[in-house]
Amino acid sequence: MELGKASQEGFVSKHLLDNNGKDSKKKLLAVVGVSTKFGNKKNRDAIRKAWMPTDWIAVEFPSNIIDLVLIRSICSAALKKLEEEKGIVIRFVIGRSSNRGDSSDRAIDDESRHSNDFIILNDHVESPQEQSKKTKSFFAHAVQHWDAEFYAKVNDNVYVNLDAVGTVLASYLDKPRAYIGCMKSGEVFSQPEQKWYEPEWWKFGDGKSYFRHASGEIFAISKALAQFISINRSILRTYAHDDVSAGSWFIGVDVKHVDEGKFCCSSGSVCAAA
Secondary structure, rough: OHHHHHHOOEEEEEOOEEOOOOOOOEEEEEEEEEEOOOOHHHHHHHHHHHOOOOOOOOHHHHOOHHHHHHHHHHHHHHHHHHHEEEEEEEEEEEOOOOOOOOHHHHHHHHHHHHHHOOOEEEEEEHHHHHHHHHHHHHHHHHHHHOOOOEOOOOOOOOEEEEHHHHHHOOOOOOOOOEEEEEOOOOEEEEEEEEEEOOOOOHHHHHOOOOOOEEEEEEEEEEEEHHHHHHOOOOOOOOOOOOOHHHHHHHOOOOOOEEEOHHHHHOOOEEEOOO
16 A cells, blocks of 8 residues: 555655644755764764754753753754755764663753754664664654655764765766665675674575665665665565665666765765865
């Protein structure tokens, strides 16, 4: 039924609402989700200072409610300015602790109240083994809350040149089902002691090579593909790695794979360098 619905609707949602529940007046260029985890606050603060324009005030969480409201207002205004001027929404993406309500959850809630720059996936349990499901949940959440041309996933340990990313994505506006990233394939590792071990290695045939997929540091998909994920998220298979999982979702779908060199980066390097 879900596949039939996806086909009938052409992967286009009925009527998307913006974050305030009001009709969207202007379509965004991109929604960028920065995948982060518990214990990575230093990474998030570094991003806020470097390329996520929040006018970040590096102070401890204030006890004074007036100061907290002021800081939150400053951060929100900077993000809103980015949205209005460049058409880009950026949010950190994180799930919940397996021990719901523990110190990790409370710390994220406090940080979110302070910065107002999170997507908290309340139905997702944060763990390294669940990264693929987290990426799937992010795309489904984002396309339901923002109307954009593209939806991008970024790791929290890379530097992003937002102007360059915007230029790259804008150049593919004529590709309605675009899957953009540093495309690769490579060996499927079948031994548990190997770093990139794939528990379901046997599914990849005798050659044990991955199909073409975008590297996980940064990749973007068009609105049509994000809507496809949202509609079919309950039946889309996930593997050990989220970049491989994303590539698997588009096998058999009429998708344009774009091998974008500016999206080829690694931890600590610049993605979409000018």
